[in-house]
Amino acid sequence: MASASNQLSDFFGRSVTVINIGLAGFVESVGQQGIPVVDVDWRPPAEGVLKITHTQSGNSIDDANDEAVARIMAGRPMIVGLDLARQVIPGMTDRTILHAGPPISWERMCGPTRGAVMGALVYEGWVETPQGAAELAASDEITFDPCHHHHAVGPMAGVISPSMPVWIIENIEFGNRAYCTLNEGLGKVLRYGAFGEEVYTRLHWMADVLYPSLAAAVERSGPIDLRAMIAQALHMGDECHNRNRAGTSLLLRALGPAMARTCEDGEQLAQVIEFIDGNDHFFLNLSMPAAKAMLEPAEGIKGATILTVMARNGTDFGIRIAGDPERWFTAPAGIVEGLYLPGFNADDANPDIGDSTITETAGFGGFAMAAAPAIANFVGGTVQDAVNATLEMYEICFAEHNHFTIPTLGYRGTPIGIDVRFVAETGILPKLNTGIAHKEPGVGMVGAGVLHAPKQCFSEAFEAVKSW
Amino acid sequence: MASASNQLSDFFGRSVTVINIGLAGFVESVGQQGIPVVDVDWRPPAEGVLKITHTQSGNSIDDANDEAVARIMAGRPMIVGLDLARQVIPGMTDRTILHAGPPISWERMCGPTRGAVMGALVYEGWVETPQGAAELAASDEITFDPCHHHHAVGPMAGVISPSMPVWIIENIEFGNRAYCTLNEGLGKVLRYGAFGEEVYTRLHWMADVLYPSLAAAVERSGPIDLRAMIAQALHMGDECHNRNRAGTSLLLRALGPAMARTCEDGEQLAQVIEFIDGNDHFFLNLSMPAAKAMLEPAEGIKGATILTVMARNGTDFGIRIAGDPERWFTAPAGIVEGLYLPGFNADDANPDIGDSTITETAGFGGFAMAAAPAIANFVGGTVQDAVNATLEMYEICFAEHNHFTIPTLGYRGTPIGIDVRFVAETGILPKLNTGIAHKEPGVGMVGAGVLHAPKQCFSEAFEAVKSW
Numbered sequence: 001m002a003s004a005s006n007q008l009s010d011f012f013g014r015s016v017t018v019i020n021i022g023l024a025g026f027v028e029s030v031g032q033q034g035i036p037v038v039d040v041d042w043r044p045p046a047e048g049v050l051k052i053t054h055t056q057s058g059n060s061i062d063d064a065n066d067e068a069v070a071r072i073m074a075g076r077p078m079i080v081g082l083d084l085a086r087q088v089i090p091g092m093t094d095r096t097i098l099h100a101g102p103p104i105s106w107e108r109m110c111g112p113t114r115g116a117v118m119g120a121l122v123y124e125g126w127v128e129t130p131q132g133a134a135e136l137a138a139s140d141e142i143t144f145d146p147c148h149h150h151h152a153v154g155p156m157a158g159v160i161s162p163s164m165p166v167w168i169i170e171n172i173e174f175g176n177r178a179y180c181t182l183n184e185g186l187g188k189v190l191r192y193g194a195f196g197e198e199v200y201t202r203l204h205w206m207a208d209v210l211y212p213s214l215a216a217a218v219e220r221s222g223p224i225d226l227r228a229m230i231a232q233a234l235h236m237g238d239e240c241h242n243r244n245r246a247g248t249s250l251l252l253r254a255l256g257p258a259m260a261r262t263c264e265d266g267e268q269l270a271q272v273i274e275f276i277d278g279n280d281h282f283f284l285n286l287s288m289p290a291a292k293a294m295l296e297p298a299e300g301i302k303g304a305t306i307l308t309v310m311a312r313n314g315t316d317f318g319i320r321i322a323g324d325p326e327r328w329f330t331a332p333a334g335i336v337e338g339l340y341l342p343g344f345n346a347d348d349a350n351p352d353i354g355d356s357t358i359t360e361t362a363g364f365g366g367f368a369m370a371a372a373p374a375i376a377n378f379v380g381g382t383v384q385d386a387v388n389a390t391l392e393m394y395e396i397c398f399a400e401h402n403h404f405t406i407p408t409l410g411y412r413g414t415p416i417g418i419d420v421r422f423v424a425e426t427g428i429l430p431k432l433n434t435g436i437a438h439k440e441p442g443v444g445m446v447g448a449g450v451l452h453a454p455k456q457c458f459s460e461a462f463e464a465v466k467s468w
Numbered sequence: 469m470a471s472a473s474n475q476l477s478d479f480f481g482r483s484v485t486v487i488n489i490g491l492a493g494f495v496e497s498v499g500q501q502g503i504p505v506v507d508v509d510w511r512p513p514a515e516g517v518l519k520i521t522h523t524q525s526g527n528s529i530d531d532a533n534d535e536a537v538a539r540i541m542a543g544r545p546m547i548v549g550l551d552l553a554r555q556v557i558p559g560m561t562d563r564t565i566l567h568a569g570p571p572i573s574w575e576r577m578c579g580p581t582r583g584a585v586m587g588a589l590v591y592e593g594w595v596e597t598p599q600g601a602a603e604l605a606a607s608d609e610i611t612f613d614p615c616h617h618h619h620a621v622g623p624m625a626g627v628i629s630p631s632m633p634v635w636i637i638e639n640i641e642f643g644n645r646a647y648c649t650l651n652e653g654l655g656k657v658l659r660y661g662a663f664g665e666e667v668y669t670r671l672h673w674m675a676d677v678l679y680p681s682l683a684a685a686v687e688r689s690g691p692i693d694l695r696a697m698i699a700q701a702l703h704m705g706d707e708c709h710n711r712n713r714a715g716t717s718l719l720l721r722a723l724g725p726a727m728a729r730t731c732e733d734g735e736q737l738a739q740v741i742e743f744i745d746g747n748d749h750f751f752l753n754l755s756m757p758a759a760k761a762m763l764e765p766a767e768g769i770k771g772a773t774i775l776t777v778m779a780r781n782g783t784d785f786g787i788r789i790a791g792d793p794e795r796w797f798t799a800p801a802g803i804v805e806g807l808y809l810p811g812f813n814a815d816d817a818n819p820d821i822g823d824s825t826i827t828e829t830a831g832f833g834g835f836a837m838a839a840a841p842a843i844a845n846f847v848g849g850t851v852q853d854a855v856n857a858t859l860e861m862y863e864i865c866f867a868e869h870n871h872f873t874i875p876t877l878g879y880r881g882t883p884i885g886i887d888v889r890f891v892a893e894t895g896i897l898p899k900l901n902t903g904i905a906h907k908e909p910g911v912g913m914v915g916a917g918v919l920h921a922p923k924q925c926f927s928e929a930f931e932a933v934k935s936w
Contacts, residue, residue: 235705235842236704236705236713236714237703237704237705237714237875245704246704246705246714246717249714249717249718249720249721250717252717252720252721252724253717253720253741253745254745256720256724256738256741256742256745257738257739257741257742257745258738260728260731260734260735260737260738260741261734261735261738262734263728263734264734266728266729266730266731266732267728267729269728270724270725270726270728270729271725273721273724273725273728274724274725277721277722277724277725373875373876374703374875382878383875383876383878383879384878407705407841407842407851408841408851408876410850410851410852411851
């Protein structure tokens with residue numbers, strides 16, 4: 001007979017509530033028995049932190065945040081098409097290169113961002129070699145701009161060059177659009193800072209074969225509801241940031257019939273399906289612009305203290321707040337604790353990088369880790385860590401999502417709306433999970449892990465809020 | 469700030485273990501806080517139940533069961549092809565009709581089994597009307613036989629007639645094969661006892677379009693590993709009995725490229741994908757024969773007291789034991805407690821029916837409900853009920869599966885190998901989840917729910933074991 005020790009119950013009745021804010025050693029995974037144990041990563045609030053309920057001008061911050069999260073949750077991001085970046089991304093010139101995170105000059109860019117820029121310049125045909133690309137990038141002929149300044153998002157280095165195809169996501173509730181490239185897969189890929197023939201060949205195939213196939217299929221199928229797909233994927237073990245296996249599966253199911261009807265070459269169709277099937281992260285480049293499209297309508301709500309952007313360029317970590325949406329608060333990008341691919345270690349790691357934290361900002365990704373216990377393997381934690389990560393994030397979020405829910409938490413809504421006030425009051429920082437890029441240009445992915453957002457940018461944002 | 473009451477931990481340290489074997493009222497779902505509470509459906513063992521460790525002839529039962537579960541877990545069921553039932557199912561004649569569950573005559577068949585038989589006879593073209601079919605079925609011209617007597621399994625009524633296409637599943641570790649029809653979808657379908665034009669039209673399309681498309685794709689793709697697919701699906705919210713959304717998605721991904729390469733008609737390919745995408749239960753008719761193929765190599769191990777078959781024909785519930793694999797122990801089929809489709813209620817329900825309990829017998833399905841919290845909605849329970857169902861089943865199973873694991877239980881292996889000794893000793897009966905068919909022929913599905921296997925057949929099996 002299998003052991004009986006897993007037969008657990010609550011002999012106090014229904015309302016026992018135990019909080020461990022003490023030694024972490026008291027808490028150990030008892031997941032084998034099916035019991036989440038929560039260790040709150042709690043510190044006493046910083047001395048002198050005031051509870052702020054109103055702006056200096058007398059507006060209720062809670063009212064403003066209510067409106068902000070209501071707009072975010074009302075958003076309905078749909079895939080409405082694909083096009084080339086320069087054709088559809090507002091403000092993108094023929095010599096614009098977009099990148100992840102807050103603004104940064106070529107001189108301050110980290111290795112993987114430089115690598116991705118160099119690869120993109122060769123891919124565009126503006127130069128022949130990475131060396132030539134570095135020279136061109138250092139000249140004043142290229143305009144570098146954050147994706148976030150153009151309604152776009154990009155994972156890792158997040159580089160978007162003019163001739164790259166992008167998904168077009170429209171939030172049909174508000175009419176705003178967001179953009180993201182197609183996901184290349186893992187390993188030696190541009191977004192991890194890799195360049196070289198293998199990278200260019202894949203990017204060209206994606207532009208020449210994958211993009212027209214998907215564009216024709218979306219035109220045939222009509223808009224595809226990403227909020228519904230993310231909600232489903234959260235019920236199928238994804239958190240839609242570092243695990244997108246279900247999302248990728250559901251996308252293939254949704255597009256399959258239209259792809260079959262619009263692609264006349266069976267071998268080409270087979271290759272397109274194989275490429276998507278071979279890359280469980282394919283859906284990431286849809287969950288990210290979906291998040292971006294949901295968050296933008298909250299920008300500009302006076303007095304709202306929740307984040308609408310959280311992003312890293314591999315050098316700086318930056319956040320933006322709904323009530324003052326153009327302003328970046330930045331701090332040095334953190335070091336990721338994680339697992340490394342064979343042959344690599346922590347010495348190879350670039351600091352935290354990418355726009356993919358838009359998923360946490362929109363109430364899923366790392367904030368929904370409880371929905372994705374398998375992610376624990378990918379980033380080097382336990383199932384218990386995944387549950388704890390979500391439970392802790394409720395402490396710094398303004399609301400619980402009414403569309404994104406977590407089965408194992410009894411269908412509780414995910415934590416949504418990171419409030420800079422609560423971060424200041426509790427001392428709890430947003431927990432992120434992420435891939436790790438090699439710090440040198442041209443190498444690519446070396447691992448994946450977890451970390452906290454840096455405290456400094458939240459402290460500065462909180463100071464700014466106090467002056468509103 | 470979201471409520472803090474969900475911040476829970478264990479202030480006794482790591483080893484607190486509480487078992488509720490008392491009033492169920494002490495236990496209530498606290499899933500919202502992420503804490504499974506387990507209510508053990510425990511009763512004192514029946515007076516006079518002996519612990520049996522050896523057969524009368526002195527063989528160790530544990531050794532025999534070790535061998536049995538080792539063989540089951542070593543099994544590697546693969547999709548190796550499709551064909552028409554009469555071409556491949558051993559012992560099937562041109563006038564054989566297979567059905568779910570233990571043997572039964574036309575006279576004793578329940579409404580949905582009769583309905584499915586009548587529909588199959590019309591579908592085969594042997595008669596023109598259901599009335600004619602009933603007359604033919606009552607004559608001695610038709611041979612009725614359990615699917616299980618022919619290495620086959622069928623969900624609900626489980627009717628297989630000679631010209632129906634079937635999946636061929638080979639357990640490549642042992643060389644044995646199992647068979648199952650293609651899943652029709654939900655609602656007014658043959659396996660729920662429905663007949664009529666809608667049913668025949670669908671069955672003909674499945675034979676004329678779906679079957680050749682899938683057969684060509686499998687031939688092109690080569691064998692598809694179902695053990696790996698079930699293991700994955702258990703990590704994506706399926707339990708592979710009443711929830712098969714992930715399994716169906718993974719199957720489409722696996723077959724997609726080969727379907728694209730072998731289907732020359734894009735519109736036909738689109739319809740095939742749409743049919744599969746439109747039916748989240750499509751994978752059930754693969755998880756079932758996979759289970760059957762894994763279990764058969766354990767049949768005939770002398771002294772093994774674990775089940776290799778658990779099946780219902782809508783009138784009788786029957787089990788078979790590895791150590792005496794040809795003998796059925798039967799009891800009246802139970803009443804399902806569940807949720808009903810609009811317009812139906814418990815008065816419409818047929819008793820428990822179908823071979824799909826082969827999934828529980830093989831260590832998934834209802835026994836892996838903790839992996840599939842969403843199933844709780846489908847069968848009318850809570851997330852907590854789903855976790856409890858799995859935890860309780862460990863008490864009557866001989867082992868934990870080394871390939872099928874449950875993320876939310878810290879990747880604990882699923883309970884595998886229902887031991888009739890443990891059922892007798894603990895008084896705990898296998899818990900099943902299932903669809904509900906209308907009790908009259910010709911209607912179809914009316915709901916879904918849960919129930920326990922009947923005690924009587926287990927008691928009789930245990931008595932038989934004592935005489936070995």
